[in-house]
Amino acid sequence: MSKKEDTKKKPRIGVFVCHCGENIAAMVDVKSVAEYARTLPNVEFSTDYMFMCSKQGIQLIQDAVKEHNLDRTVVASCSHEQHWPTFAKAISDLGMNPHMHTQVNIREWDSWVTDDREAATAKAKRMVAAGVARAAQKEEVGTEKLPITKRSMVIGGGVAGLRAAMDLAELGIPVVLVEKETSIGGHMTMLNKTFPTDECPMCTLSPLLNGVMSHPNIEVLTLSEVTNLEGSMGNFEVEVTTKPRYVHDNCTSCGRCAEVCPVEVKNEWDHGFGMRKAAYKPFPQALPSVFTIDMRHCIDCGSCVIACPVEAIDFSMKKEKRTFKVGTIVVATGYEEYDPTEITAYHYEHPDVITQMQAERMFSPTTLTKGKIVRPSNGQVPKTVVVVQCVGSRNDQVGNEYCTGVCCMYGIKNSRFIKEHLPDTEVFFCYIDIRTPGLHYEEYYKRAQKTGIRFIRGRPSSIEPDPLSDKLIVDVEDTLTHTPYEIMADLVILSAGMVPPKGFGKLGGKLGLLRAKEGFAKEYHIKMGPVKSSRDGIFLAGAIQGPKDITQSVGHAGGAASAAAQPLVRGYLEKRMDTAVIDKDLCTSCMACIATCPIGAIVVGEAGQPVVNDAACKSCGACVPACPTGAIQIRNFRDRQLNAEVSALLSAAKAGGSNE
Amino acid sequence: MSTEYSFFLGCIMPNRYPAIESTTRFVLDKLGIEVKEMEKAGCCPAPGVFRSFNKPDWMVAAARNIAIAESNGADILTVCNGCFGTLFEVNHALKHDDELKKKVNARLKDLGYHVEASGEVKHIAQVLGFDIGPTEIRDYIKREVALTGVIHYGCHFLRPFTLKQIDDPEDPTILEDYFIDGLGIELLDYRRKHACCGAGGGVRAAHIEASMDMLYEKMAAVKQVPAQALLDICPFCHLQFDGGQQTLNKQRGTDFDIPIIHISQITAFAMGMDDIGMKYQATAPDFKLEGRPL
Numbered sequence: 001m002s003k004k005e006d007t008k009k010k011p012r013i014g015v016f017v018c019h020c021g022e023n024i025a026a027m028v029d030v031k032s033v034a035e036y037a038r039t040l041p042n043v044e045f046s047t048d049y050m051f052m053c054s055k056q057g058i059q060l061i062q063d064a065v066k067e068h069n070l071d072r073t074v075v076a077s078c079s080h081e082q083h084w085p086t087f088a089k090a091i092s093d094l095g096m097n098p099h100m101h102t103q104v105n106i107r108e109w110d111s112w113v114t115d116d117r118e119a120a121t122a123k124a125k126r127m128v129a130a131g132v133a134r135a136a137q138k139e140e141v142g143t144e145k146l147p148i149t150k151r152s153m154v155i156g157g158g159v160a161g162l163r164a165a166m167d168l169a170e171l172g173i174p175v176v177l178v179e180k181e182t183s184i185g186g187h188m189t190m191l192n193k194t195f196p197t198d199e200c201p202m203c204t205l206s207p208l209l210n211g212v213m214s215h216p217n218i219e220v221l222t223l224s225e226v227t228n229l230e231g232s233m234g235n236f237e238v239e240v241t242t243k244p245r246y247v248h249d250n251c252t253s254c255g256r257c258a259e260v261c262p263v264e265v266k267n268e269w270d271h272g273f274g275m276r277k278a279a280y281k282p283f284p285q286a287l288p289s290v291f292t293i294d295m296r297h298c299i300d301c302g303s304c305v306i307a308c309p310v311e312a313i314d315f316s317m318k319k320e321k322r323t324f325k326v327g328t329i330v331v332a333t334g335y336e337e338y339d340p341t342e343i344t345a346y347h348y349e350h351p352d353v354i355t356q357m358q359a360e361r362m363f364s365p366t367t368l369t370k371g372k373i374v375r376p377s378n379g380q381v382p383k384t385v386v387v388v389q390c391v392g393s394r395n396d397q398v399g400n401e402y403c404t405g406v407c408c409m410y411g412i413k414n415s416r417f418i419k420e421h422l423p424d425t426e427v428f429f430c431y432i433d434i435r436t437p438g439l440h441y442e443e444y445y446k447r448a449q450k451t452g453i454r455f456i457r458g459r460p461s462s463i464e465p466d467p468l469s470d471k472l473i474v475d476v477e478d479t480l481t482h483t484p485y486e487i488m489a490d491l492v493i494l495s496a497g498m499v500p501p502k503g504f505g506k507l508g509g510k511l512g513l514l515r516a517k518e519g520f521a522k523e524y525h526i527k528m529g530p531v532k533s534s535r536d537g538i539f540l541a542g543a544i545q546g547p548k549d550i551t552q553s554v555g556h557a558g559g560a561a562s563a564a565a566q567p568l569v570r571g572y573l574e575k576r577m578d579t580a581v582i583d584k585d586l587c588t589s590c591m592a593c594i595a596t597c598p599i600g601a602i603v604v605g606e607a608g609q610p611v612v613n614d615a616a617c618k619s620c621g622a623c624v625p626a627c628p629t630g631a632i633q634i635r636n637f638r639d640r641q642l643n644a645e646v647s648a649l650l651s652a653a654k655a656g657g658s659n660e
Numbered sequence: 661m662s663t664e665y666s667f668f669l670g671c672i673m674p675n676r677y678p679a680i681e682s683t684t685r686f687v688l689d690k691l692g693i694e695v696k697e698m699e700k701a702g703c704c705p706a707p708g709v710f711r712s713f714n715k716p717d718w719m720v721a722a723a724r725n726i727a728i729a730e731s732n733g734a735d736i737l738t739v740c741n742g743c744f745g746t747l748f749e750v751n752h753a754l755k756h757d758d759e760l761k762k763k764v765n766a767r768l769k770d771l772g773y774h775v776e777a778s779g780e781v782k783h784i785a786q787v788l789g790f791d792i793g794p795t796e797i798r799d800y801i802k803r804e805v806a807l808t809g810v811i812h813y814g815c816h817f818l819r820p821f822t823l824k825q826i827d828d829p830e831d832p833t834i835l836e837d838y839f840i841d842g843l844g845i846e847l848l849d850y851r852r853k854h855a856c857c858g859a860g861g862g863v864r865a866a867h868i869e870a871s872m873d874m875l876y877e878k879m880a881a882v883k884q885v886p887a888q889a890l891l892d893i894c895p896f897c898h899l900q901f902d903g904g905q906q907t908l909n910k911q912r913g914t915d916f917d918i919p920i921i922h923i924s925q926i927t928a929f930a931m932g933m934d935d936i937g938m939k940y941q942a943t944a945p946d947f948k949l950e951g952r953p954l
């Protein structure tokens with residue numbers, strides 16, 4: 001709309017004040033706000049209604065627009081984020097430009113944050129006055145269809161990443177799966193059993209693992225990490241760095257290299273309960289089924305090169321960088337088990353104090369103990385085992401207030417496993433609360449109670465090596481009976497919580513994701529957007545968004561895949577153009593805006609002037625104050641529009657719309 | 661390390677164990693540390709009971725003591741975990757909360773005091789074990805102590821760790837290093853080493869039975885190892901161990917007879933003082949420490 005038209009045509013504004021049930025009406029005199037609105041310049045109509053967002057409310061707005069020939073609407077209700085789209089659609093259904101709707105938030109910014117009805121009403125009036133002034137200045141802004149790259153990337157090859165990759169691939173979308181370890185499968189492949197069915201995790205996971213490996217739409221990159229990201233939703237450019245494996249894909253997995261390799265080190269995958277060679281595969285079923293040479297430990301003896309019957313080993317392999325164009329990204333980097341070292345009272349350095357993940361490895365048949373339950377210090381069968389819950393969870397001393405939610409179930413599972421295999425062994429289960437919500441979980445706990453596990457409601461205050469024997473002294477009070485116990489334990493298993501993986505800060509920074517204070521990736525909305533990240537086009541799957549068990553991770557990952565597929569299946573992006581625009585006459589090409597834009601949405605154009613990438617611009621406005629000449633402005637957030645709003649707010653305050 | 665301290669006596673030491681006071685003064689003198697008396701100092705007041713009932717008054721009373729030390733121009737030195745707990749924490753709170761300081765000063769004004777919380781509050785175990793340390797203390801001692809002992813840290817010396825930051829309360833070594841490397845004592849580990857003696861938090865005053873249960877468990881654990889003495893750093897723990905053993909023997913027919921020695925007493929002995937007041941104690945009054953030439 002040109003400035004001339006602007007001045008010629010007098011705006012006709014309708015104001016609609018919402019009660020939001022009692023949410024607003026209890027604190028704001030909505031009737032008097034609506035009456036006041038009628039006195040404001042350019043307002044042709046005003047009213048109040050119980051629920052503006054209801055079908056009837058929307059009808060009311062549309063009827064008023066038609067009847068009073070309105071060309072702009074102002075709804076005083078909830079946040080722009082929540083219902084601007086609702087009302088913008090209501091008027092655009094009538095053929096108007098959706099940007100002619102203005103949202104005034106008298107709920108979060110007013111009624112919800114005070115208990116002073118008079119002040120709240122006065123503030124609502126001032127806010128409506130400001131909104132009306134802004135509405136009068138608004139311009140029509142278009143929506144554009146932008147082309148999109150039909151390919152997705154999944155970062156992380158644990159169960160969530162695998163599920164997301166598979167679901168995307170099945171929709172016909174090409175997928176790049178990036179895994180930083182030598183093989184895919186993640187934590188699930190390390191588990192001995194899964195609750196609540198006590199199934200073998202590898203058996204459950206194998207079809208998905210094999211399916212992903214052989215899917216024509218999925219390219220699996222192991223030993224790989226995302227090292228850079230450019231572009232925006234629909235058209236990302238992701239740089240992936242792949243570390244050399246030193247073994248080519250023609251490896252037949254015969255294992256000769258490992259047989260001859262003289263270097264033996266701890267197998268990380270076994271958490272201290274297994275060894276591997278420098279030429280290794282972390283576990284028998286690992287996929288891709290290719291050995292790896294671990295150069296940190298290799299002594300360069302060359303035995304493996306000679307032993308390999310297919311000449312697969314190649315020490316000249318180099319680190320590789322590749323750039324992929326993708327439309328959307330799913331982040332599924334999972335979790336890490338909390339390291340209990342910092343809780344010094346628990347003496348995790350003692351060999352007979354282990355975590356649940358270590359217990360899972362000890363219990364599984366492929367490790368050093370061959371699945372036997374033993375005391376790591378001396379290999380003997382433990383007569384007394386203490387399982388300690390909430391280690392690093394629900395503990396504000398270590399900064400983790402949250403409940404991991406999974407540990408009760410796996411703690412019970414492993415306690416049962418011990419009881420089943422060693423019926424004469426006493427198992428004490430120390431907990432704060434048992435949290436087994438949902439179908440089949442409480443039942444699982446009930447069954448465990450019958451096995452003779454001794455459940456003690458209390459968090460041990462200390463786990464100390466006994467100076468007089470080889471036992472561990474666990475001090476705990478049963479808070480149900482107020483009985484202090486001093487348990488002489490042979491083995492202590494700590495149910496350590498789930499924490500965000502180390503290094504996620506770096507990756508999160510590269511991807512431009514907001515993180516929650518606990519370090520997990522922050523979802524867009526805890527209820528309505530749990531698989532969306534803070535950045536358009538990037539989605540979250542599984543435990544990276546917060547602790548989850550396998551069932552929840554798989555469900556969450558399915559949601560993420562579906563959300564990541566939507567724009568790719570549709571084939572284009574719809575972008576509202578209330579983005580930054582540069583007035584060429586004012587711009588001096590100082591490039592201050594380029595330096596300021598947090599997401600790199602402004603680039604240097606062919607003529608050497610800055611150019612805004614509309615697809616990327618988030619309308620955050622950071623560039624505006626950076627510009628020394630005022631050349632860069634956001635459509636519908638231009639200086640003159642904001643001035644109008646602020647002046648109206650101030651004069652409403654002066655005119656008595658205030659009690660301050 | 662400071663060369664002068666305002667010496668906060670507290671209640672138990674001057675009333676029950678004056679030998680801890682005299683040995684402390686002896687040690688400070690040998691170290692060349694000047695002692696400034698705290699005129700009209702009151703009760704610390706105790707960190708458990710008093711604070712639980714009335715935190716504001718607890719703070720004001722403690723702040724008054726801190727103000728007295730400040731008028732001396734010297735940091736506070738205590739020989740007691742309880743006094744240390746209170747004075748350290750109130751000093752810390754005042755240092756980091758100007759609003760609180762204003763409120764406290766408004767009340768101190770009526771009493772004619774003003775607190776700034778500009779100084780430090782130190783425990784003798786920290787001064788000996790860390791500021792001077794096990795190596796340097798050897799310049800001051802005349803003999804090693806020929807003793808096989810056990811240590812009791814007590815509760816308030818190292819906790820809360822986030823404020824005190826002296827040593828890991830779960831696995832401290834500050835006293836072990838001082839006694840073993842500094843004074844030549846042999847130390848034994850025992851069960852319940854880091855358990856409470858049972859005195860603090862009003863337990864001894866209000867629930868003597870429970871208090872004695874706790875002491876019994878502690879002493880029974882000490883008896884399991886061949887220790888000649890128990891070393892502590894707090895007059896209140898001292899009272900509990902020393903008097904409490906006799907109470908247990910009388911009421912429960914036990915035969916506990918472990919001499920209790922405060923860090924000031926044993927250091928004074930190593931520095932050449934022969935009579936460290938063991939004869940005034942309830943348990944093992946005949947106990948004689950043996951020296952070993954350096």
Ligand code: SF4
Pocket residue numbers: 257260261262263278279293294297298299300301302303304305
């Ligand atoms: S070259 Fe390295 S990996 Fe190969 S056998 Fe020797 S040590 Fe093992």
Ligand code: SF4
Pocket residue numbers: 579580596597598599600601602612616617618619620621622623624634
């Ligand atoms: S409004 Fe924000 S996102 Fe858009 S160009 Fe300016 S700084 Fe970048």
